[in-house]
Amino acid sequence: MKSTKRTARQKIFLALKIVGVLFILLVAGAMFFRDAILQKALVEISDKMDRDYDCTFSVKQAQFDGLTTVDMQDIRLVPKKADTLFVIESIRAKVSFWNLLTGDLQLSSLEARNGFVNLVKDANGKNFQAFLPKKTKTEQQSAKKTNYAELAYKILNQALNLIPTDMKLENLSLRMDDMGKRAKLSLMSMSLEDKKLESAIQVQTNTFTQRWRITGMADPRNKQTDLRFFNLDTGKIKVPYFDERYNLKAAFDSIRLKVDNIDMDGRELHVDGFTSITNLHVNHEKIARKDVVIKDAQFDYHFLFGEHFIAIDSASTATLNRIKFHPYVEYNNEKDKIYKLKVALPKMKAQDFIESLPNGLFTHFEGMEAEGNFDYRLHFEYNKDKPNGVVFDSQLNKENLRIVKYGEADLAKLNGPFTYRAIINDVPQRPIYVGSSNPNYAPLSSITPYLRKAVLTTEDPSFFSHKGFINEAFKQSIVKNIKTKKFTRGASTISMQLVKNVFLTRDKTLSRKLEEILLVYILENNRIVSKERMLEVYFNIIEWGPNIYGIGEAAHFYFEKYPSQLSLNECLFLANIIPSPRRFMYQFNSDANLKPYARNRDRHVRNLMLRRGVITPVDTIYELPIMVTGPARSYVRTKQQLVQEIDSTSIEEFDF
Numbered sequence: 292m293k294s295t296k297r298t299a300r301q302k303i304f305l306a307l308k309i310v311g312v313l314f315i316l317l318v319a320g321a322m323f324f325r326d327a328i329l330q331k332a333l334v335e336i337s338d339k340m341d342r343d344y345d346c347t348f349s350v351k352q353a354q355f356d357g358l359t360t361v362d363m364q365d366i367r368l369v370p371k372k373a374d375t376l377f378v379i380e381s382i383r384a385k386v387s388f389w390n391l392l393t394g395d396l397q398l399s400s401l402e403a404r405n406g407f408v409n410l411v412k413d414a415n416g417k418n419f420q421a422f423l424p425k426k427t428k429t430e431q432q433s434a435k436k437t438n439y440a441e442l443a444y445k446i447l448n449q450a451l452n453l454i455p456t457d458m459k460l461e462n463l464s465l466r467m468d469d470m471g472k473r474a475k476l477s478l479m480s481m482s483l484e485d486k487k488l489e490s491a492i493q494v495q496t497n498t499f500t501q502r503w504r505i506t507g508m509a510d511p512r513n514k515q516t517d518l519r520f521f522n523l524d525t526g527k528i529k530v531p532y533f534d535e536r537y538n539l540k541a542a543f544d545s546i547r548l549k550v551d552n553i554d555m556d557g558r559e560l561h562v563d564g565f566t567s568i569t570n571l572h573v574n575h576e577k578i579a580r581k582d583v584v585i586k587d588a589q590f591d592y593h594f595l596f597g598e599h600f601i602a603i604d605s606a607s608t609a610t611l612n613r614i615k616f617h618p619y620v621e622y623n624n625e626k627d628k629i630y631k632l633k634v635a636l637p638k639m640k641a642q643d644f645i646e647s648l649p650n651g652l653f654t655h656f657e658g659m660e661a662e663g664n665f666d667y668r669l670h671f672e673y674n675k676d677k678p679n680g681v682v683f684d685s686q687l688n689k690e691n692l693r694i695v696k697y698g699e700a701d702l703a704k705l706n707g708p709f710t711y712r713a714i715i716n717d718v719p720q721r722p723i724y725v726g727s728s729n730p731n732y733a734p735l736s737s738i739t740p741y742l743r744k745a746v747l748t749t750e751d752p753s754f755f756s757h758k759g760f761i762n763e764a765f766k767q768s769i770v771k772n773i774k775t776k777k778f779t780r781g782a783s784t785i786s787m788q789l790v791k792n793v794f795l796t797r798d799k800t801l802s803r804k805l806e807e808i809l810l811v812y813i814l815e816n817n818r819i820v821s822k823e824r825m826l827e828v829y830f831n832i833i834e835w836g837p838n839i840y841g842i843g844e845a846a847h848f849y850f851e852k853y854p855s856q857l858s859l860n861e862c863l864f865l866a867n868i869i870p871s872p873r874r875f876m877y878q879f880n881s882d883a884n885l886k887p888y889a890r891n892r893d894r895h896v897r898n899l900m901l902r903r904g905v906i907t908p909v910d911t912i913y914e915l916p917i918m919v920t921g922p923a924r925s926y927v928r929t930k931q932q933l934v935q936e937i938d939s940t941s942i943e944e945f946d947f
Contacts, residue, residue: 329353329361344421346370359399360385366406373418379406379463384455398455407464414470436624440560440596447514447553447562454511458483472535473497486510488518496531503528514553521545527572537575544570560596565589579802584650587612599625605633612647614639616667627676636667641692652802655700655794655810663692687812694817700794700810705820711832713840714796723840725831731843735827738842738854743826744905745859745866748896751785752903755822759786759815760808786811789829830854834872835865836923851921859910860917863893876926883919883927890916 333350340348351365361384368377383402411418464477474496481490492503507518522528527542534540550564567589572582588611593604602621609616619633641661648656665687672682697703708726712719726732735743747754753761761784783791790810795803814820835845842854842865850861857865864885868875878889885893900906919927 326355329355340368344370345372346376346421356383370418370421373415374411375409376418377406377408380404397452400457401455402459403463404461406462407466409466409468411468412470413468436599438598439601440555440558440598443562443596443601444553444555444560451511451514451553454509455483456486456512467532469532469536471497472532474531476531481505483509491523494529494531496535498534499529499531501526501529515550517547517549519545519547527570540572540574542572543568558598560594562594562596563592565591577800579651579800580796580798581651581654583652583802585611586650599623605635611649613643614647627674630673630675632669632671634667634669638664638666638690640664653806653809654802655806656698658696659694659698660696661692661694664690665692694813694819700790700806702794702810702814702819705789705793705828706824711793711840713792713832713834720838720840723832725828729843731841731847732831733841733843733854735823735830738830739857739862741859741862741906741910742830742842742854742857742865744900745862745896746830746869747785748900748903748905749866750788750869754785754826757784757786757815759784759811784811785829786815786825788833789825790814792832793828833869835868836875837873837926839872848921849919849923850917858914858917859897859906860893860914863896864889864917867892867896875923876928879919879927881928883924884916 330353333353337348340346347367347369349365349367349369350363353361353363356362361382363382364380366377366379366382367375369375381402381404383400384398385400386398409418417423458481460478460481462477462479464475467474475494477493477495479491479493482488486508488505488507488509490505492505494501494503502523503520504523505518505520507516509516509518520528521544527544528546530539530541545568547565547567549566550562552561552563554561567587568585569587571585571588573585574582589609591608591610593607595602595604600621600623603618605617605619607618609618614636616634616636619631619635621629621631623629623631641663644665645656645659645661650657667688668684668686670682670684674680708724708728711723711725712721713723714720723729724732727734751757751761787807791797791803791807794810795807797803814825831841831843834840835842836848839845839848845865846852846854846857849865850857852861867889868878878885880886897906897911901908901911
């Protein structure tokens, strides 16, 4: 028995000796051939750069130091017909030996100094154009659907493997020149040791120079990090390049980015973490007229990647000052391309919500006070392949909610007389007094029912039944805006037009649109003003022609009548010029009659009113074509005027 055991033990030792000898031979072989392999790899890279990218790749000196450490000097990548793309004086990199044996390249240490990446776009093109991804139509059609979980995991893994556990970088920079818009981010130093990261960065653009610092914990092997980003100088961190390129100015005090977990669980990739930003200032003409300020924003995020989808899980929590909500965002292309958005805002105090709104984005709410609580739910779903089936469900549940004090927009002023001034191209127009002391003011009872019915038909048929918004119109507006990738359709109700005219500007900004939506909701859902009074104010303030405000002025301007005397055809004309009142004259021909398209448009609205029972066939009897008799006639170029202009020109040309 003992002899048998001894023999087995001897065999094990013998096997271990053989493995050891083979390992030594492998290492010796690798040591012997390593430089040749390295030089061959560099030649292959150089050939590929020349063949596929029309670039010259060169390394002045490259050699191994030990088994897994590579030293390289003077590395350059230069497009043959453009500016130098990449230069670095020296790199010393060490890879994990055991990972190298398995074919998984993983940096364990890295030292680099004195280099730059140079991205240039000028009149001759981009010096990095050859490296941008390209796909032919055939490739796009035949390509398999991307598995988002596998792709994201592969990219994250490769990126993290290239981040060493020990690192020392000095004097490296990223230079950008976009048609003269320049930015340079200089990494003066960066070190990573024992999972502690420290860095010093200098930023220089055409408009400012700053010094930044990034510090915190970085553990690439365990896929975790907790970094803070702040300014070493006084003032906020400014975001470079975007101010010149997009006229977007952004600045903040600090950013924190934390990644707690990156895990492939079954067929889903989970990425969990936390990020925050303090005192963010944003300024852009499409957002608001002045700086938008977010004092404190946080995002406890849970990203999900599946085979056919990318999502932010509803377990995520977004915080904006004292507002907390749970978003769910998903893109899914398993069958159709579907975008989903769900927002759940738990019950909160109304006053906390008002005080948490970003400064500058809701200026008309500043100073507003409210009592009570509310919660909110939003469900939006858009199928790109079936766009007309858009889902938009918005629900707000109130609990003793009421406005105690208004801010700049005092909605209650609509109940009494007030002075209105339209603003066109930032220029305030003449004041219009909305009250009985104005001789042109027309109470609703003194306006012909024909005009009320015609305007409601063209502008807002369900005005007396909706609460500020028409859901179907809102959905179609969303579809149209998504298709055109801009705000081309607004789905404005009379309530929205009234609020926009009286309290807001005509700016096409995100701020104005958001304020309009919130103010209309408050106006319609708190019974501040009756529907009849809203319609009366609307008729007395809207623009009906060049410098013509209110139906009292309009009735005289076009027809030398009072609002109570207008005929059905005259009312159809007035209703149809509301969208573009300053261009009314182009609807007339040289005989001062409506052009065929304008007559057909008015006839269409009249027939629509008949079908809906708004008017009866009796109302259309004895209706004559409209005839502009008031001051508006001077805006219409008649045949007589044209003849006079021609005669005058002829005389001037042949006047000896």
